[in-house]
Amino acid sequence: MKIHPTAIIDPRAELHEGVEVGPYAIIQDDVIVGPRCVIGPHALLASGARLAANVKIGKSAVISEAPQDLKFKGEPSVVEIGENTVIREFATIHRGTVATGRTVVGPDCFLMAYSHVAHDCVLEGKNILANAVNLAGHVHLEEQVTIGGVVPVHQFVRIGRHSFIGGGYRVPKDVPPYILAGNEPLRYCGLNAVGLKRRGFSSATMAAIKRAYTLIYNSNLNVSQALARIREEVELTPEVLYVLEFIEKSERGII
DSSP: OEEOTTOEEOTTSEEOTTOEEOTTOEEOSSOEEOTTOEEOTTOEEOTTEEEOTTOEEOTTOEEEEOOSOTTOOOOOOEEEEOTTOEEOTTOEEEOOOTTTSEEEEOTTOEEOTTOEEOTTOEEOSSOEEOTTOEEOTTOEEOTTOEEOSSOEEOTTOEEOTTOEEOTTOOBOSBBOTTEEEETTTTEEEEEOHHHHHHTTOOHHHHHHHHHHHHHHHSSSOOHHHHHHHHHHHSOOOHHHHHHHHHHHHOSSOBO
């Protein structure tokens, strides 16, 4: 391990082979740092941090501090960070509350500078948060979501897989999967066609998803009527079925 002499590491912390710790970093007790992680200068890994292999923590990032929740009473909780995730400088991730006990950032995520992940959030994997994205408590990002810079996301919002949120917009409701979202108030702006093509979605699959969203957003039908029409008229590919399931389970309502 390469540990700078100015780093402060609690002897009860668990550091695996190949870990690098930069100048003035602080690692508290009840922290697990997986193999080959890199902890940047002045970073703080507070109690409850759980890092898988190959995680990179940027300068002055803060991981697993107490949640900003007045109901929090100091109960034990954790932050879990999946392998190969990169967290850039000054990003903050707060641990869970009694509601779930954990905040989760999955594997292969990229959290840019000044981004914030609040208590009890779940990021499933391969998510990208651009600079200064702010996730409120209990937000759930499905896999391969990208959020543009300076976007606040309301608590308890769910953002569907393979969706893309434009920079600078507010996210007050659930965002269905596979779409582009932008404008103020936030609205459907078409499929995330570039992202879907890059990830190997066929033209036929994308056409079925687009037809479903045309009925939801570009018809005179309400949501219930649109879902019924989709079941009657659109090829029920796994992706279309997932759109239906996502919307039917939405608790905040969709954009």
